[in-house]
Amino acid sequence: MRTAAASLARFTVQVFTPHVYVTYAILWVLSLEAAAAATTHTPWHPGAGTAVRCASAVLVLFYLRVVDEQKDLDYDREHNPDRPLVRGTVTVAQLRGAMAGVAVLLLALNAPLSPLSLIPLAVDLGYAWLLVVLERRSARIRDGLLVNLAVTHPVQLLLSAYVYLSLTDSTPVPARWTALPLLLVFACVFLHFEFARKTRWHNEPGSRMYSGVIGPVPSALVALGWAVLAAVLTAALLRDPRALLPCVLLAFPGTAALRFLRRRAPAWPVPAAMVFVVGFLLALLTSALLIQAAEPGGI
Incomplete structure (x- = not known):
């Protein structure tokens, strides 16, 4: 257990860059919430729900990085041999265990706040994992850069949709x-x-x-x-x-x-x-x- 935790910690520092991703996630959530309120002329104050959405955004971004490491494994073996998964700093089993842990934590955080918001979260996590299968089976999706962008970008859209749906479902800010x-x-x-x-x-x-x-x-x-x-x-x-x-x-x-x-x-x-x-x-x-x-x- 300690070995797995240490491996995941090293992996996180190397490929997730917490201060960058955490800053991005917090600004993403705060600006989206404030703008959604401004467009509907609704008073808005960051609160406990905002904190949950910020934490959830960080967790989803981490989950997506974990998925990316697995999707890019074959490419990294040839072009990026210093990646942690290629070097054996962390194993596929440990990464999948982290993914399961993130999914459970997201459920625990969001179910009491907005059960409806679990839908885009679940779709996002499931779709991200589906991308691993799609890229392994389709050379066009894997190697076509523009096609790959079109197929993978929905994970970003779904995260924004989660923030918006959670906000409108748990605060006076109306959906428009x-x-x-x-x-x-x-x-x-x-x-x-x-x-x-x-x-x-x-x-x-x-x-x-x-x-x-x-x-x-x-x-x-x-x-x-x-x-x-x-x-x-x-x-x-x-x-x-x-x-x-x-x-x-x-x-x-x-x-x-x-x-x-x-x-x-x-x-x-x-x-x-x-x-x-x-x-x-x-x-x-x-x-x-x-x-x-x-x-x-x-x-």
């Missing part, structure tokens, strides 16, 4: 049609980072880069397009001058795109993409809070 474009905002932010970190001028043989599939310039333009779409959707949803605050963050992908397209950088500057993700979520949270504060009665 604005949920769809709101969830799309978070999808766009994720996709910006996904394309940005896999865009470079020269692609090594065997590397999984969107720039190697559609070309460096189209890949850079797509990365920039996701960021712009996130800002435009936010402004259209919140319909308030304060909603322009996230638009200011477009300076980061805009500058990064110019540097890359002018060949001043061999690859899209990943730090700029990371700053955009964190900054955009913070700006969205701030904008939503300012909008609510301006409502009669404040927040």
Whole structure:
């Protein structure tokens, strides 16, 4: 038991980077909740339910990383021999035990708060595990980068759907049609980072880069397009001058795109993409809070 716990701890530090994923999960949940309340003119205060959703988001992201390690095992054996699963730092059995533990913990956390929210959670976990089978049986899904993105991205959408459903099921914030474009905002932010970190001028043989599939310039333009779409959707949803605050963050992908397209950088500057993700979520949270504060009665 101690050996398994130690192996999982080393695995977590190496591939999960807790401070990065925890920060991302918390900002994701807080900004989504605040924006959902702002679009419906409903007062919102983070509470115990928010804490449960933040913890659940971290657990799901960890679960997804565990699944990714198993999905990519064959590829990593050839291209990334330093990965913990390849080196034997952790075993497949230990990872699957961790997955089972995460599923049980998610059930215990969310069942008392919002039984309805267990549906997207269960679908998300089950679909993520199904991806392991799909990629082993289908070379097109496994090796086709764009096809793989289309097949795997629903795990991110389902996590946002869980947060929204749990929020509207357990608080006065009502469910509205604005949920769809709101969830799309978070999808766009994720996709910006996904394309940005896999865009470079020269692609090594065997590397999984969107720039190697559609070309460096189209890949850079797509990365920039996701960021712009996130800002435009936010402004259209919140319909308030304060909603322009996230638009200011477009300076980061805009500058990064110019540097890359002018060949001043061999690859899209990943730090700029990371700053955009964190900054955009913070700006969205701030904008939503300012909008609510301006409502009669404040927040």
